[in-house]
Amino acid sequence: MDTHKSANTHPSIIFSIFLLILLLFPFCLKLLLTEPYPAVIFPSGAGTVDLSDQSYNFTEYRVYGISDQGPQQRIDILKLITPAHPQYLYQIFGNAFGLSADPTKELKLRGTDWTLLSYRQRGATDTQRAECKSWLNARLEQRYQSLILQKIIVTGDLKTRSRTNEQIDDTIEITL
Amino acid sequence: MSKLTTPSKSLCKTLLGIHQWLWQRVIHSASLSDSSLRFCRILLPTLYLIFYMPDFTWIASMPDAWYDPAPLSIGSLFSGFPPLIFFQLAQSALILSAFAIIIGFNARRCGLLFCFLHVLINSFEYGFGKIDHVAHVFTLCFFCLSCSNWGAANQSNKYNLPIRGEVLLALLVTFGMFTAGFEKALRWIDFDTNTSGFLSWYFGGYNNLDRNELLAPYLTQFPRLGLELFDYAAVAFELSPFLFLLLGKRAWTLWVTTACCFHAGTTALLNISFCYQIFGYIPFLLPALPYLQVTSHSIRRKWMLALALVAACRLLPVWNETVPLLPAILFPSGLARLSLDFCIWLLLAAVGLYKLNYMSLAGKTAPAQSNTPESPNLPK
16 A cells, blocks of 8 residues: 555644644735735635626726727727736726826725725836837737727626617726 | 633643544545555646646736736736746746656656746736636645655655645645635625626626637526526535535545536636646546556657657747747637537546546445545555
């Protein structure tokens, strides 16, 4: 038999307490403040969607390009951020493609207005902003003067899956 | 005085007894034979190299203005994405360490190096602000099994943890699942068919992230009660593994098999495959067979050559971006990749069922051996 010799012995209580703290402390941080990394935490995604009246809502993310010639054109946002993986879309969009005006962020105790830490996020420097704009321009083949980022609340019918309403939630314009 | 201390002593004794009992149950349920671990040492890094190794070199091409890491992460210590050469060197080291683990060259050290590099690289990938969790399980798996030196016969006890690596892995998977299920339990168990937690994963992904393959287009046609039951099933599944771990080896195998079915379901319905979770499950699904050692030098040489070729196929695109990535050749479309992940989950579920059947047959022939903590191996 080639099993480990200690297969039937159990570790000390000190080890158990150490392991418990090592696992629970980051999880408590996630629950109360913000998720740390690295930590043994799996994705929760505990949100819910309202299905009353046979309808549902979700947020759609759109980018439009504005040029001198012609009307605004919708841009395929996943192609725009490639090679970044699609799952990072929400964060990149939320950060206004790194060109947001106010990089100040606050860490609040979850479920309260009690600010534990107000910190200034690194914030892109002027050089990094310029680099980002030229990156976007190269990706869009210099076709647009500015981009409009829109968050739309879409309402749909649960049975037919057709869209019944669209409402603009937030609009940001960035000049390229 | 003695009257005051006696109850405390008895409480301490009871707690210590519970502590000992819990560990005995967990160790009994999750312990694997050294031959299984040695088989994992070959199988898991091979799977990683062929199918699951992500490419990281693309991160260097992202604008630094997008770098917005979580405040409590390693990434927050840096001010931007590292240059391409960092990712090229780190990814090459990952490939070489995975190859070294397979051939058994300093498997423990290479395994720990592999984990360190993965955590470091992932810290930069999560620099967009989202901690993506995808790589957590194979990092945990490689860390735990490296701590046990992948079941090497001549392992020194000097660096061993107080518990075996696979037992630690089972506990980490269990705890990870608990972290996923805890918040869901607070919000999804609402006995209200007018809300759905399961669909909250669906609409955004379907409409924004192109997760519209396999059965995804049909999900909204499910009856409301069914959708509500999905919520409860997900919570029960994610909160229950520790209970199954305590119940014994068969129950633990049953939970892991159920997990494979659950992930097959999320792959088909939500197009979220959680494919890296297989690294947390495979060690517990492998039947306790006497894995034969290949003694023929000719077969070993051919096997090594094939693996070296695979490693080279992974190394080339790291240094030359015109060479296509191996997964891009194997799975040219997202649908192909999803279909593979779906099939792998079903295959693993089938392996789990086979093992459960094997265990119940073995239990009938030798119940005393298969169910006691003194014999963590199945009878061969």
